[in-house]
Amino acid sequence: PHAAALPVALRATVATAAAAPTPAEVQANFLRVLAERRAAALLGGGAARIDKQHAKGKLTARERLELLCDPGSFREYDQLVKHRCTDFGMEKEEMPGDGVVTGHGYINGRLTFVFSQDFTVAGGSLSETHARKICKVMEKAVRVGAPVIGLNDSGGARIQEGVDSLAGYADVFQRNVDASGVIPQLTMVMGPCAGGAVYSPAMTDFVFMVRHTSYMFVTGPEVVKTVTNEDVTQEELGGAKTHTSKSGVAHGAFDNDLEAIAELRRFFDFLPLSNREDPPTRPTSDPFDRPCDALDALIPADPNVPYDMRQAMTTTLDDRDFFEVMPDYAKNIVVGFGRLGGRTVGCVGNQPQELAGCLDIDSSTKAARFVRFCDAFNIPLITWVDVPGFLPGTKQEYGGIIRHGAKLLYAYAEASVPKLTVITRKAYGGAYDVMSSKHLRGDVNYAWPSAKVAVMGAKGAVEIIFRGKDVESNTQRYVDTFENPLRAAERGFVDDVIAPRDTRARLIEDLDILATKEVERPKRKHGNIPL
Numbered sequence: 001p002h003a004a005a006l007p008v009a010l011r012a013t014v015a016t017a018a019a020a021p022t023p024a025e026v027q028a029n030f031l032r033v034l035a036e037r038r039a040a041a042l043l044g045g046g047a048a049r050i051d052k053q054h055a056k057g058k059l060t061a062r063e064r065l066e067l068l069c070d071p072g073s074f075r076e077y078d079q080l081v082k083h084r085c086t087d088f089g090m091e092k093e094e095m096p097g098d099g100v101v102t103g104h105g106y107i108n109g110r111l112t113f114v115f116s117q118d119f120t121v122a123g124g125s126l127s128e129t130h131a132r133k134i135c136k137v138m139e140k141a142v143r144v145g146a147p148v149i150g151l152n153d154s155g156g157a158r159i160q161e162g163v164d165s166l167a168g169y170a171d172v173f174q175r176n177v178d179a180s181g182v183i184p185q186l187t188m189v190m191g192p193c194a195g196g197a198v199y200s201p202a203m204t205d206f207v208f209m210v211r212h213t214s215y216m217f218v219t220g221p222e223v224v225k226t227v228t229n230e231d232v233t234q235e236e237l238g239g240a241k242t243h244t245s246k247s248g249v250a251h252g253a254f255d256n257d258l259e260a261i262a263e264l265r266r267f268f269d270f271l272p273l274s275n276r277e278d279p280p281t282r283p284t285s286d287p288f289d290r291p292c293d294a295l296d297a298l299i300p301a302d303p304n305v306p307y308d309m310r311q312a313m314t315t316t317l318d319d320r321d322f323f324e325v326m327p328d329y330a331k332n333i334v335v336g337f338g339r340l341g342g343r344t345v346g347c348v349g350n351q352p353q354e355l356a357g358c359l360d361i362d363s364s365t366k367a368a369r370f371v372r373f374c375d376a377f378n379i380p381l382i383t384w385v386d387v388p389g390f391l392p393g394t395k396q397e398y399g400g401i402i403r404h405g406a407k408l409l410y411a412y413a414e415a416s417v418p419k420l421t422v423i424t425r426k427a428y429g430g431a432y433d434v435m436s437s438k439h440l441r442g443d444v445n446y447a448w449p450s451a452k453v454a455v456m457g458a459k460g461a462v463e464i465i466f467r468g469k470d471v472e473s474n475t476q477r478y479v480d481t482f483e484n485p486l487r488a489a490e491r492g493f494v495d496d497v498i499a500p501r502d503t504r505a506r507l508i509e510d511l512d513i514l515a516t517k518e519v520e521r522p523k524r525k526h527g528n529i530p531l
Contacts, residue, residue: 034080037080037096038079038080040094040096041079041080041096041097042062043096044060044061044062044096044097044118044120044121045118045119045120045121045122046120049120050120052120053119053120056213057212057213057256057257058119058153058190058191058210058213058257059190059257059258060118060120061100061101061116061117061118061119061120061124061151061153062101062116062118064116064151064190064257064261065101065103065105065114065116065151067257067258067261067262068105068107068114068149068151068261068264068265069105069106069107069112069114070105070106070107070108070109073105073106074103074104074105074114075103075104075105076101076102076103077102077103077104077133077136077137078097078102078133078136079097079101080097081097081098081129081132081133082094082095082098082129083095083098083127083128083129083130083158083161084128084129087160087161087162088160090160090161093122095121095122096121097118097121097133098121098127098129098130098133099117099118099121099122099123099124099125099126099127099130099154100115100116100117100118100124100126100130100133100134101115101116101118102114102115102116102133102134102136102137103137104137104140104146107265107268107269108265108268108269110268110269110273110280111144111146111273112141112146112147112148112149112268113137113138113140113141113146113147113148113149114137114148114149114150114151115133115134115137115148115149115150115151116150116151116153117150117151117152117153117154117191118153119153119154119155119191119192122155122158123154123155124153124154124155124191125154125155125156125157125158125159125165126154126156126157126158126165126168126169126197127158127161127164127165127168128161128164128165128167128168130158130168131165131167131168131169131171131172132168132171134150134172134175135171135172135175138172138175138176138178138179139175141179141183142175142178142179142182142183145182145183145273145274145276145277146183146273146274147183147184147185147186147268147271147273147274148179148183148184148185148186149186149187149188149264149268150185150186150187150188150200150201150204151188151190152187152188152189152190152191152193152197152201152214153189153190153191153192153193153214154191154192154193154197155192155194156192156194156195156196156197157169157195157196157197166196169196169197169199169200172200173199173200173203176200176203176204177203180203180205181275181376181377182274182275183273183274183275184205184206184271184272184273184274184377185203185204185205185206186204186205186206186208186264186267186268187200187201187204187206187207187208188208188209188210188260188261188264189201189207189208189209189210189214189215189216189250190209190210190213190214190257190260191213191214192214192215193214193215193216194215194216194217194218194220194238195218195219198216198217198218201216202249205373206251206252206267206325207243207249207250207251208250208251208252208253208254208260208263208264208267209239209240209243209244209250209252209253209254210240210253210254210255210256210257210260211239211240211241211253211254211255211256212235212239212240213256213257214239214240215234215235215237215238215239215240216238216243216249216250217234217237217238220234220237221233221234221237224237240253241253244326244328244329245328245329246329248326248329248330248362248365248366251325251326252325252326252327253328266323267323267337269282270323270337270339270344271344271377272344272377272378272379274377275376275377275378277378278378279343279344279377279378279379280344281339281342281343281344282318282339282342283342284318284319284339284341284342286318286319288341288504288505288508288509289504289505289508290504290505291501291502291504291505292315292316292500292501292502292503292504293501294311294315295312295315295316295500295501295503296499296500296501298311298312298315298424298500299424299425299448299450299500303425303426303452303457306352306353306356307352307353308351308352308353309334309349309350309351309352309353309357309384309386309424310322310324310334310349310351312349312384312422312424312500312503313334313336313338313347313349313382313384314338315504316340316503316504316507317338317339317340317345317347318338318339318340318341318342319339321338321339322336322337322338322347323336323337323338324336325337325370326366329362329366330360330362330363330365330366331351331353331354332350332351332354332355332356332357332358332359332360332363333348333349333350333351333357333359333363333366333367334347334348334349334350334351334384335347335348335349335366335367335370337379340382340504340507340508340511341508341511341512343380343511344379345379345380345381345382345511346370346371346373346374346379346380346381346382347381347382347383347384348367348370348371348381348382348383348384348435348436349383349384349385349386350384350385350386350387350435352386352425355391356388357386357387357388357426358387358388358389358390358391358431359387359389359390359391359405359408359431359434360390360391360396360401361396361399361400361401361404361405364401364404364405364407364408365404365407365408367408367411368407368408368410368411369411371408371411371412371415372411372414372415374415374417375411375414375415375416375417378417379417380417380418380419380420380511380514381412381415381417381418381419381420381436382420382421382422382507383412383419383420383421383422383435383436383442384421384422384424385421385422385423385424385426385427385432385435385436386423386424386425386426386427387426387427387428387431387432387435388426388428388429388431388457389428389429389430389431389456390405390429390430390431403530405430405434406530407529407530407531408434409433409434409440410527410529410530411529412434412435412436412440413440413441414527414529416517416519416521417517418443418510418511418514418515418517419436419440419441419442419443419444420442420443420444420445420446420507420510420511420514421435421436421437421438421442421444421445421446422446422447422448422503422507423445423446423447423448423451423453423485423494424448424450424451424500425448425450425451425452426451426452426457427451427452427453427454428452428453428454428455428456428457429455429456432453437493438492438493438494438495439493443510443514443517444495444507444510444514445493445494445495446494446495446496446497446498446503446506447485447488447489447494447496447497447498448485448497448498448499448500448503449484449485449497449499451484451485451488451494451497452482452483452484452485453482453485453487453488453493453494454482454483455482458475458478458479458482458483459475461478461482462474462475462478465478485497
């Protein structure tokens with residue numbers, strides 16, 4: 001019958017049924033809303049803010065991830081997450097993805113988890129849900145055994161969320177600690193990183209920065225001016241130059257986002273995915289027994305003339321490829337990664353070009369942290385020794401050189417990875433002991449014919465022993481006795497005196513033998529390194 005002929009109640013039911021969408025229409029409407037939400041998330045803070053980001057010479061969060069990960073390999077998590085704050089009108093603010101892009105991807109075919117803060121969305125400020133997104137990828141990275149890479153570009157805590165934002169930071173800090181020594185944690189600071197936000201990068205294994213567009217500090221220039229009356233710019237207070245050459249907070253800096261990401265991919269290739277795996281090996285056409293003839297002429301005849309220890313390292317390594325870490329900080333010691341026989345190795349070496357290669361507070365701390373990272377992630381250590389001792393002076397003593405120098409000693413003694421040492425020239429005093437000596441359970445300790453293993457140099461020793469008597473004859477006597485590696489070899493403190501040109505072949509052979517090394521330690525919760 002015609003609808004007009006039906007009772008009133010029945011006519012209303014029929015009208016409602018006619019107006020109700022079908023299941024297909026409901027699904028289509030949902031898919032439309034979903035597509036709109038995804039499009040909004042992909043656009044971040046909008047075209048205007050993206051243009052502003054580009055005008056500063058910076059890429060967006062998503063552009064960075066596209067470059068970092070192999071093409072098409074990035075898979076995003078929590079794209080549709082929204083904040084839950086309702087204070088100060090925040091319920092009206094739409095923030096797609098809540099200011100951070102998270103997920104996993106592959107770098108040269110190897111898995112990694114990533115998060116990239118989006119400065120175009122609320123300045124990349126950290127909220128409760130922003131922190132939860134980061135924590136989720138960190139927890140998953142630990143469970144599956146793969147590194148975490150953070151691309152930081154954030155204005156700091158989202159003030160409108162109050163203590164929820166602070167709790168979010170603490171949650172991230174706890175995950176940093178839980179992951180420490182389990183998976184490599186890498187940070188690339190690509191914009192602002194201030195206040196409490198700095199402590200997450202500080203607890204990761206390596207921190208890199210982009211020059212002129214990134215900065216890190218606990219308190220900004222305005223607060224510094226108010227409290228100490230110092231006038232300082234953001235760049236002076238916490239820029240890349242400051243943290244790579246003065247504070248030692250950052251391990252390297254790059255000129256722009258493109259170079260930074262390219263070098264981060266290169267750096268990633270040296271590292272294992274977790275502490276459960278050995279470092280990756282890379283096939284090389286560089287012969288394992290390649291003679292390093294240049295090393296025979298590296299050490300000057302005059303023991304007081306400097307040379308570049310990096311030449312010894314690069315000449316020996318596969319394809320002369322060396323990634324130096326912290327090249328502008330504590331230059332009197334050189335640390336970084338290379339390969340021998342295709343295996344990743346960590347290199348530590350005194351640098352005679354700076355402070356004659358003496359160990360001081362900064363170099364001890366720099367090397368100790370590097371040694372401990374290598375030990376945590378199964379990376380063999382190659383130590384190159386040319387050290388006249390610890391740097392003397394009231395500045396060093398008052399600054400705690402005893403405590404800081406002990407960090408390096410502790411790190412080497414604690415390390416259970418293969419430890420190979422080459423004494424190229426001076427190995428004097430307590431510094432000889434510290435630099436991966438046989439007494440700290442070094443696996444293989446070599447000396448070049450130019451090595452001098454003694455308590456101190458001839459001049460100082462003769463003055464003390466003979467009190468100025470028969471200086472010339474006694475000096476020669478001391479030189480003949482100690483200014484060579486023979487006495488150490490007789491005691492078994494060096495395993496052999498080798499020709500410099502044979503160093504590469506000998507080290508690769510030793511690494512092959514030590515590949516199955518195992519060390520048992522006494523049961524304990526953890527040691528108490530002299531922090």
